[in-house]
Amino acid sequence: MKALLCKEYGPAESLVIEEVPAPVPGKGEVRIGVHACGVNYPDNLIIAGKYQVQPPLPFSPGFELAGEILELGDGVTHLNPGQRVAATSMGGAMAEEICVPATNVVPIPDTMDFTNAAGFIITYGTSYHALRQRAQLKPGEKLLVLGAGGGVGLTAVEIGRLMGAEVIAAASSTAKLELAGSRGAAHLINYTESSLREQVQGLTGGCGVDVIFDPVGGELFKDCLRSVDWGGRILIIGFASGTIPNIPANLPLLRGISIVGVFWGTFAEREPEANRNNMRELLAWFEQGKLKPCISRTYSLEDAPLAMKALLERHATGKLVVTL
Template sequence: MKAIVCKEFGPPSTLRLEEVENPKPKAGEVLITVKACGVNFPDTLIIQGSYQFKPDLPFIPGSDIAGIVKEVGDGISHLRPGDEVFGFVLNGGYAEEVVVPGNACFKKPPMMDFPVAASFMMAYGTSYHALKDRGGLQAGETLLVLGASGGVGLAAVELGKLMGAKVIAAASSDDKLDLCKEYGADAVINYSTEDLKTRIKELTANKGVDVAYDPVGGPYSEPTIRGMAWKGRYLVVGFAAGDIPKIPLNLPLLKGCAIIGVFWGSFAMKTPKENMQNAMELMQWYAKGQLKPHIHDIYPLTAAPKALEAMMKRQVRGKLVIRCTD
């Protein structure tokens, strides 16, 4: 089969399209013919060796997949060959076939096409786990979303509104913020041209935000914590800015706020029942037309490095998708 292979850590230009051996499912696993794979910001870090974990070289990037079940391993009873599914893997998605753990593979709703399915689980799974399980977001609270036009950020904006919060979207350009307004943001902050801490105070009448969702890090984290409300929850989701910030620990003390880590991948693998419940709730919202993933562009498998380059250059609103097979 054809796959995008990372043989050395580095930029997307080091990736190669190669013929590799077809994978085989073991007990508890499912072999998927991959129709589409979502591109996520962590992919850009993983191929450079700068993510929380480093896969052994060589490896195939890609986590968010959608496709058709080709074969099931022993112990799999909820899926059978021919089922249309979407799922999550640690890596291996940028390929024509991939093996997925059975507890991380779900039947795809008939009305959901493959590119949308490949854009769904990581973005919405991460954001819902963050807001519901880690942040305890309540109706009537104020939610600030940094990097709000990206895949997970836009999902957080959409979910925050569904959960009854007032949503403030923060991003780096007006066109990105226009998309956030379309997805329900009540107010916006352009942190390229506006002072983040000042605008948070203005938009909350000096109260601060109850929950902050931060997949960006870098220079925006400290002013966000300074803008937290009493007993607020600051959610550490990622570091798309490239820098892991050093936070003065007197700030959470003075604010009485919590700094909470969010790692959806580990949550999904370690607590599959809870993750399945979240996935079912997300599917119900999708079926009602209340969740609509925004796909910025679709690339062929041969152009996967170009998709990753676009992600790294911050040229993307919503999600990018790689079409792996016809």
């Protein structure tokens, strides 16, 4: 089978396509014929040798995929060959076939195509877990989303609105903000034009918001600490800016706010039943037409490095997907 391979750590340009043996499912695994693979920010980290868990070289990037089940490993009884599914994996999805634990596999509705399915689990799963379990977002609360035109940010806008929040979308360009507006944001803030903090204070009568969803980190985090109302929560999602901020501990104390960590992958592993319930609700919303995944561009396997580069260079809107 064909696979995009990382043979030595480096940038996306150093990835190569090669023929490799098809994988064989172990106990509790399924073999899937990959039709589409979602591109995620950590794809760039894993090929650079900078991800928290590194597979041995050579390996394929790709943390999420959609396709058809080809074969069941021993002990798998709740899935069937031929079934249409989405799945997550610790890398390996940018290849024609992959074996993943059956527990990582989610059957998809007939109305969901493989391209949408490949970009669904991580973004929507993360945002829903963050807003539901971690922030306990309530109807009527004010939610500020940073990176609101990107992968997880855009889904946080959609889900926040569905949960009844008043959503303020913040991003770096008009195109990204317009996209966030199309998914339900009530207010739009360009944080490259003027201070995030001042714009939030202006929109909230000087009070700040109840919840901040932050996948960006870096300098903007300082503004976040001063843009939250009493009793508010800041969700730490990621550090797309490349900088992990330090937190002056006096500010959460003085403002009575909570800094809340979110790690969807570990949540799914440690609380599988809660994660399955979340996924059921998200897929039901999709089937009811309440969620509209934004796949802004698809790429061939050969062009997958271009997709990874677009994420790194901040050009991507919504989600990028590699189709096979």
